[in-house]
Amino acid sequence: MQTPLKGACVIGQSGGPTSVINASAYGVIRTALDSEHITAVYGAAHGIKGVLNEQLYDMGQEDAAELERLRNTPSSALGSCRYKIADPDADETDYKRIVEVFEKHNVRYFFYNGGNDSMDTCNKISRYFAKVGYECRVMGVPKTIDNDLFGTDHCPGFGSAARYVATSFMEVYKDARVYDTGQVTIIEIMGRHAGWLTASAALASHFGCGPDLIYVPEMAFDMDKFLTDVTAIYERQGNVLVAVSEGIHDKDGKLIAEYGATSEKSRDSFGHVQLGGLAATLAAIVKARTGAKVRGIELSLLQRCAAHLASQTDIDEAFLAGKTAVEAAVAGESGKMVAFERDMSSGQYVCKTVLLPLEKVANFEKTLPLEWVTPDGSGITQEFIDYALPLIQGEPQRAMQDSLPRFAELKKILV
Amino acid sequence: MQTPLKGACVIGQSGGPTSVINASAYGVIRTALDSEHITAVYGAAHGIKGVLNEQLYDMGQEDAAELERLRNTPSSALGSCRYKIADPDADETDYKRIVEVFEKHNVRYFFYNGGNDSMDTCNKISRYFAKVGYECRVMGVPKTIDNDLFGTDHCPGFGSAARYVATSFMEVYKDARVYDTGQVTIIEIMGRHAGWLTASAALASHFGCGPDLIYVPEMAFDMDKFLTDVTAIYERQGNVLVAVSEGIHDKDGKLIAEYGATSEKSRDSFGHVQLGGLAATLAAIVKARTGAKVRGIELSLLQRCAAHLASQTDIDEAFLAGKTAVEAAVAGESGKMVAFERDMSSGQYVCKTVLLPLEKVANFEKTLPLEWVTPDGSGITQEFIDYALPLIQGEPQRAMQDSLPRFAELKKILV
Numbered sequence: 001m002q003t004p005l006k007g008a009c010v011i012g013q014s015g016g017p018t019s020v021i022n023a024s025a026y027g028v029i030r031t032a033l034d035s036e037h038i039t040a041v042y043g044a045a046h047g048i049k050g051v052l053n054e055q056l057y058d059m060g061q062e063d064a065a066e067l068e069r070l071r072n073t074p075s076s077a078l079g080s081c082r083y084k085i086a087d088p089d090a091d092e093t094d095y096k097r098i099v100e101v102f103e104k105h106n107v108r109y110f111f112y113n114g115g116n117d118s119m120d121t122c123n124k125i126s127r128y129f130a131k132v133g134y135e136c137r138v139m140g141v142p143k144t145i146d147n148d149l150f151g152t153d154h155c156p157g158f159g160s161a162a163r164y165v166a167t168s169f170m171e172v173y174k175d176a177r178v179y180d181t182g183q184v185t186i187i188e189i190m191g192r193h194a195g196w197l198t199a200s201a202a203l204a205s206h207f208g209c210g211p212d213l214i215y216v217p218e219m220a221f222d223m224d225k226f227l228t229d230v231t232a233i234y235e236r237q238g239n240v241l242v243a244v245s246e247g248i249h250d251k252d253g254k255l256i257a258e259y260g261a262t263s264e265k266s267r268d269s270f271g272h273v274q275l276g277g278l279a280a281t282l283a284a285i286v287k288a289r290t291g292a293k294v295r296g297i298e299l300s301l302l303q304r305c306a307a308h309l310a311s312q313t314d315i316d317e318a319f320l321a322g323k324t325a326v327e328a329a330v331a332g333e334s335g336k337m338v339a340f341e342r343d344m345s346s347g348q349y350v351c352k353t354v355l356l357p358l359e360k361v362a363n364f365e366k367t368l369p370l371e372w373v374t375p376d377g378s379g380i381t382q383e384f385i386d387y388a389l390p391l392i393q394g395e396p397q398r399a400m401q402d403s404l405p406r407f408a409e410l411k412k413i414l415v
Numbered sequence: 416m417q418t419p420l421k422g423a424c425v426i427g428q429s430g431g432p433t434s435v436i437n438a439s440a441y442g443v444i445r446t447a448l449d450s451e452h453i454t455a456v457y458g459a460a461h462g463i464k465g466v467l468n469e470q471l472y473d474m475g476q477e478d479a480a481e482l483e484r485l486r487n488t489p490s491s492a493l494g495s496c497r498y499k500i501a502d503p504d505a506d507e508t509d510y511k512r513i514v515e516v517f518e519k520h521n522v523r524y525f526f527y528n529g530g531n532d533s534m535d536t537c538n539k540i541s542r543y544f545a546k547v548g549y550e551c552r553v554m555g556v557p558k559t560i561d562n563d564l565f566g567t568d569h570c571p572g573f574g575s576a577a578r579y580v581a582t583s584f585m586e587v588y589k590d591a592r593v594y595d596t597g598q599v600t601i602i603e604i605m606g607r608h609a610g611w612l613t614a615s616a617a618l619a620s621h622f623g624c625g626p627d628l629i630y631v632p633e634m635a636f637d638m639d640k641f642l643t644d645v646t647a648i649y650e651r652q653g654n655v656l657v658a659v660s661e662g663i664h665d666k667d668g669k670l671i672a673e674y675g676a677t678s679e680k681s682r683d684s685f686g687h688v689q690l691g692g693l694a695a696t697l698a699a700i701v702k703a704r705t706g707a708k709v710r711g712i713e714l715s716l717l718q719r720c721a722a723h724l725a726s727q728t729d730i731d732e733a734f735l736a737g738k739t740a741v742e743a744a745v746a747g748e749s750g751k752m753v754a755f756e757r758d759m760s761s762g763q764y765v766c767k768t769v770l771l772p773l774e775k776v777a778n779f780e781k782t783l784p785l786e787w788v789t790p791d792g793s794g795i796t797q798e799f800i801d802y803a804l805p806l807i808q809g810e811p812q813r814a815m816q817d818s819l820p821r822f823a824e825l826k827k828i829l830v
Contacts, residue, residue, distance in 0.1 A: 013593075017589075017590055017593050045595075046593075046594065046595045049595065073589065074586050074589050074590060075586075075589035075590045075592075075593050076593045079593055079594070079595060080593040080594055081594060081595070082594065163818060163819070166819055167723055167819060167820060168717060168721075170819060170820055170822070171489050171490075171717070171720040171721055171722060171723070171820070172716050172717065172720060174432075174488065174489050174490035174720060174822065175432055175489060175490045175716045175719065175720035176716065177490075178428075178432050178461075178490050178491045178494055178495040179461065179494070179495055179496060179497065180460075180461045180464065180494060180496070185716075203819065204819070206817075206819075207816065207817075207819055207820075207821075209822070277695075280695065295715070295716065297713070297715045297716060297717070298712070298713070300710070300712045301587050301590045301591065301600075301710065301712060302583060302586070302587065302712070302717070304590065305586040305587060305589060305590035306583075306586055307586060308582055308586070308723075308724065309723065311818065389817055392817075392818050392819070393817065393818045394818060395815070395818060400810070401622065402621075402622075402804055402807075402808065403578060403726065403807050403808045403809060403810060404578070404581055404582060404585060404618065404619070404621075404622055404807070405582060405585055405586070405622075406622075407585070407589065407624070
C-alpha cells in the first residue's frame with residue numbers, strides 16, 4: 001500500500017445514463033467525503049467537459065440526505081457528455097487544461113463513471129498524467145445498460161434495465177393476447193452491438209410470459225426466415241411476441257432499422273429511421289406479409305431510466321463499484337477500472353470486486369456468447385437465464401412523495 | 416330490497432384492458448363465490464363472445480390464492496372483445512342466443528366489466544331481458560384508463576395509468592437533460608377523445624419534473640403555435656419535454672398523427688400512422704424546424720398494463736366496484752353501472768359508490784373540463800392536480816417470484 005495522497009477528488013459521469021449510475025456516483029462521493037485523505041469532493045458538470053470548463057460542484061455543501069437519495073435517482077445527476085477526447089500523442093490541448101484545472105484545485109483523485117468510451121478517456125488521462133508526472137490517481141467506475149464492458153462479469157446498470165425489460169415483457173405478454181383475433185407484437189430493445197439486454201426478455205419466458213422469438217445483434221438477421229417463423233407461430237397460436245435489438249442487421253451488415261421497400265404497400269414509408277425506428281419498420285413489414293394486427297413498441301429511454309424498477313442488487317453493486325474505486329485509489333491504485341467477479345463457490349451468487357488495467361478495458365466490447373443463442377438464432381438458452389437472474393433481484397426501497405418518486409435534489413454549488 | 420334471485424352469475428370483460436380490470440373481476444368473482452344466493456360463478460371467455468359461443472369458465476374450480484392474485488395481474492384474465500352487439504330492435508339473434516345460454520345454465524346475474532361500448536352492450540342486454548321477461552339482473556362494472564365514463568367521478572384503471580404516466584415523465588425528465596447539447600422529447604399518451612391521461616403528465620410537473628407543454632384532444636392543436644412554443648423553450652432552456660395525446664387534431668378535425676409534408680425534408684415519410692404514430696411524426700416535424708436532437712416516445716401498451724406501478728387506491732376501488740355490483744344485484748338492482756362519488760367533507764378524499772342507470776352512461780364520453788386547460792392551450796391547471804393526486808396513491812403490495820411479477824394462473828376449466 002502506497003501513502004495516500006492528500007488532495008481533492010473529482011467525479012465525472014459520461015455516456016448514456018442508467019437507473020443506477022447515480023448510485024455509483026454516490027458510492028464515490030460518500031466514501032470520498034468520509035475519507036480523511038480527500039480534502040474536497042468535486043462533481044464535474046457534464047463529465048470531462050466540466051473539468052475543461054472548470055465547472056465543478058462542491059459536493060461537500062450538499063445535504064447528506066439528498067446525496068443518499070442518489071441511490072434511487074435515475075440518469076446522471078452531475079450531467080453527462082459524449083465528448084471524444086483526442087489522442088494525447090496527437091493533441092495535448094485538453095490534457096494540459098485538465099492538469100491546469102486539477103493543479104489549481106489540488107485534485108489528486110479522478111473518478112470517471114461511464115462505459116467503453118469513458119474508460120478510454122480515463123485511460124488516456126491516466127497515461128498523460130504519468131507521462132507529465134502529474135500526481136493524480138485515476139479510476140474508472142463502470143456503468144452501462146448494454147453490459148458490454150470487457151473483463152467484468154457484468155456492469156452496473158444492466159441488472160436494473162434487464163429487470164425492466166423482463167417485467168415489461170411479462171406485462172405486455174398479458175395485454176397483447178386479450179382478444180381472440182390475434183396480434184403480433186414486436187418490442188425493440190437498446191443495444192447496438194451487444195444483445196445482453198435484448199436477451200433479458202428471455203427472463204420473462206422463464207415465468208411463462210416471454211417472447212416467442214428473440215433477435216440479438218450478434219447473429220445476422222434473416223428477414224425471410226423471420227417472416228416465415230412469425231407467420232408459422234401466428235397461424236399456430238394467434239399471438240406472437242418478438243424481442244429485437246435495435247442493432248440487428250443482415251448478413252451484409254445493413255441495419256434492419258434501415259430496411260425498406262420490401263413490400264409495395266410500404267415502399268414510401270421506410271428508410272427513415274427517425275420515423276419510429278426498428279419496431280415500427282418490422283411491424284409494417286410483418287403487417288404487409290401476414291395481414292395480422294401488428295404493434296411495434298420501442299422501450300426507448302424508459303428502459304434506462306425506470307429507477308422504480310431497478311434491481312436492489314444492481315443498486316448495491318453500483319454503490320460498491322464507486323466505493324471500491326475510492327478505497328483503492330486512496331490505497332495507491334491508479335489506471336484501473338473496478339470490475340466484478342462472480343463467486344458461486346457457496347452455491348449462492350456473491351459479487352466480488354477486482355481491479356482491471358484501464359488499457360485492457362478501453363474500447364473493447366464484450367458481446368453475448370454465441371453459444372447462449374439457440375441454434376436457430378431466435379432464442380436464448382438457460383445458461384443466460386442462470387447468468388442474469390441473480391442480477392435482477394430485489395425491489396428497491398425508494399423514497400416517495402405522494403406515491404411518486406422523490407429524487408435527490410442537489411444544490412450544485414460551483415466551486 | 417327485492418328477494419335475491421337464486422342462480423348462477425356470468426362475469427365478462429370487454430374493451431381495452433387496464434392494470435386493474437382484473438381487480439374488478441376479482442371483486443365480482445370473490446363476492447359472488449361467497450354469496451349464498453349465487454349458485455355458480457362463470458367467467459365468459461372474451462366477453463360477450465364467450466356467452467354467444469357458450470365458452471364459460473367455472474370460477475368455482477379455481478384456486479382461491481390464484482384468484483386473489485388477480486388484484487395485481489394486468490390485462491383481462493378472462494379475455495376481452497370489441498364485439499359490437501346489434502340493436503335488439505333491429506336484430507334479436509345475439510340476444511336470443513344469450514337467453515338460450517343463460518337459461519341452460521340458469522344464469523340470473525350478469526356482470527360486464529368495461530368502458531363506454533361495454534356499458535352500451537350491457538344496457539341493450541338489460542333492456543332485452545326486461546322486454547322478453549327473462550329474469551336476470553344486469554350490472555355494469557366500469558373500467559378504462561381513459562377516465563371518460565359519464566356520471567362517475569373517475570374510472571377504475573385511470574389512477575394506475577396516471578401513476579405510470581407521471582412516474583415515467585419524472586424519470587424521462589431526468590434522462591432527457593443529461594447532456595448540455597439540448598434535446599426535445601415528445602411523449603405520446605393514449606386517449607383518442609379525452610385528455611385525462613395526457614393531463615396526468617402534469618402530476619410530474621407538480622414535483623418539478625414535468626412537461627413544458629401538454630396537448631389534449633379537447634383543444635384544437637395549432638401546429639404553428641406549437642412549433643413557435645417549442646422553439647422558444649428550446650432556445651431559452653435547451654431541453655423541452657412535451658406530452659401529447661394520441662388524439663390531438665387540428666381545428667378542422669384532422670388528426671395530427673396523419674400530418675405530413677409540412678417540411679420538404681420529410682415529405683415522403685409522413686402520413687402512415689402505422690409507422691410510429693404521432694410522437695414520431697411530431698418529432699420529425701420539430702427536428703426539421705429546429706435542427707434539435709428530438710426523440711419521440713410512445714408509451715404504447717405499457718401505460719395500460721404496467722401493474723407494477725398500479726395505484727393501490729385504484730386497485731382497492733376497482734375491487735370495490737366489482738363487489739358493489741354483486742351486492743347491489745343480489746339486493747335487487749339491475750340495469751345499473753357502479754359509479755364513484757368523491758366525498759371531501761372530512762377534508763380527506765373518500766370514495767363512495769353509487770349506482771347509475773346504464774342508459775345514462777352508455778355511449779357518452781366525459782372529456783376533460785376545458786377550464787382545467789390553461790388559456791394558452793398547452794398546460795394543465797392546479798384543479799386537475801388536486802383532482803388526480805388522490806387517485807394515484809399507494810404502492811401495490813404484489814406477489815413476486817425472483818423479483819419478477821407473479822401473476823394469477825387460472826385453470827380456466829370450461830363448464
